[in-house]
Amino acid sequence: MERIRGVGSAERPASVVRDGRWAVDARFACACAGTLLGLLLLVDAGAGSLTRWRAVLWAALAVLLWAVLTPPSVSARPGLLVSRGLLRERSVRTDRLVSVRRSDGVAQRLILRDTEGGRVELDPRVLVANPPLWRVVDEDARACLADGLLLCGAAALRQLSARVDRETARTVFEASGLR
Incomplete structure (x- = not known):
């Protein structure tokens, strides 16, 4: 365990505490982005208008949503x-x-x-x-x-x-x- 200097001359252990809900929230962001991408691709393919460039556009939109939702x-x-x-x-x-x-x-x-x-x-x-x-x-x-x-x-x-x-x-x- 690493030690750091505290206020004054006393030393105290430097235990790191992390946000316990971060992983859950990050998985939720991934699930939302993946669901959006899947639905957009499915609807576009069902309409017969899916092209490579449209798939790239939908993937970019899903990545943007993931970036916004990831805390x-x-x-x-x-x-x-x-x-x-x-x-x-x-x-x-x-x-x-x-x-x-x-x-x-x-x-x-x-x-x-x-x-x-x-x-x-x-x-x-x-x-x-x-x-x-x-x-x-x-x-x-x-x-x-x-x-x-x-x-x-x-x-x-x-x-x-x-x-x-x-x-x-x-x-x-x-x-x-x-x-």
Whole structure:
């Protein structure tokens, strides 16, 4: 197990926590793209108008749909949150957070910024669905708040923490048959 330097001089183990639902969401994106490609080819062949160029066009459309639907892979370890998309990777030092904002709208986003200019934008549902991932981010964010680094976002963190707690409790009740 790799070790990293934490806040101060104490060392802590650097265990990486990953988004547990990413593989399911990525398979769903592949299934949607494959289904679209199959249906387009089937309809075009049934109409008698399927050519090589039309098949290439339908394949390109399916690849575009796959690219749009594939979510970024999110992982965290103490002090670092990483979001890997298809074309780029973004990271933020969670032990040096200065801002946590929520972007409301059709697609809610959580925007984290650090002192070094790092910025990660992610769907808050990723953290809600993965309590271990949330715990890593929350511990560092609380330390930043206590140290006075986190200037903006305490309310957003409290709201997200309450949402994670509600969803975790709901999951435990459903698993135990109490709901």
